[in-house]
Amino acid sequence: MQKDYQIFGIRAVIEAIHAGKAIDKVFIQKGLKGALFSELETLLRKEQINVSHVPLEKLDRLSKKNHQGVIAHISPVEFHSLETLVINTVESGETPFFLLLDQLSDVRNFGAIIRTAECTGVHGIIVQNKGGAPVTADTVKTSAGAVFNVPICKVDHIKDAVFYMQASGIQVVAATEKTEDMIYDVPLDVPLAIVMGAEDKGISPSVMKSADHRAKLPMYGNIGSLNVSVACGVFLYEVIRQRKK
Incomplete structure (x- = not known):
């Protein structure tokens, strides 16, 4: 530290x-x-x-x-109000693009995700007040300074953020292997919030149940999962691919 x-x-x-x-x-x-x-x-x-x-x-x-x-x-950064950030994004005329991290715990994974989020134009990252990775010096370093460019919001529960997104006309997509729907078959060119889960246990059941869609990545190797920051990068760039059509 x-x-x-x-x-x-x-x-x-x-x-x-x-x-x-x-x-x-x-x-x-x-x-x-x-x-x-x-x-x-x-x-x-x-x-x-x-x-x-x-x-x-x-x-x-x-x-x-x-x-x-x-x-x-x-924290080396000031946290933003979720409500204000969502309202400002919607009123900007841009298609909302948010990232919800459900109790991600590793600060380096957090930093890597922030870096990719900045590169893909994510409007904001939402984390839980308790149980998630803090913004540390390692986070700043791994993000290559991107942590200062992407608004980060803290909420009491990720599920509350899911409900607020949905009430604001933003669809919530849970990244999980517990579905038959591939990422390429889910519409991501709409107002969107993607949920990534914790490294060890994934997305919590209550958040998973509340999501509008579930999507998974195709896996062809013997290892059943990707590092969460890598998986997040694939999801974020699939959003860009669909929106560039």
Whole structure:
């Protein structure tokens, strides 16, 4: 974790939250107690900030400074409002093109996806507030700086974003092998949001059920799946291919 994106100490993290800093995740030492810590916990719950309780050794590896059992990771980017982004995109006259990441966890996969999304003209990427990969220095590096060019939104639940997209006239396509429909047979030249799932368990059942379409990639080898960032790239460029017709 890049040191420029860290805040150390309970009071420092509390003040950063009050100051409106875009905090992606807070690492807290297991078993930490005290009045000031209770104040921090209450604030973290209120602001719905992603928290991970870890051993002291983990914190010591993250930083050699006097962290008091608490290290916060500040996002290097500001997050956008989903509603505002969708409204502005629709009103721009362009055909909406969004990407929903359902609890993708690897920061390098996240960065690679952001880079491809920027190259394919995606209007915005939506991630879940908890359980997904944070925007770290590794994300920035892997994205080749594209993270600063593609709006990123955070929502409490990806399913909420799916419903909002659909209410805005945007069709939602789930990328999954659990379907008979090939990507080439699903119309992608419409107002669109593509959902990519987590590396280990794919798209959550509730999100899958809510999607308008499901689509899969043809697989001819012995390995049953692609890396999620590679699969995402194929989906995004198929959108471009269809829209260029």
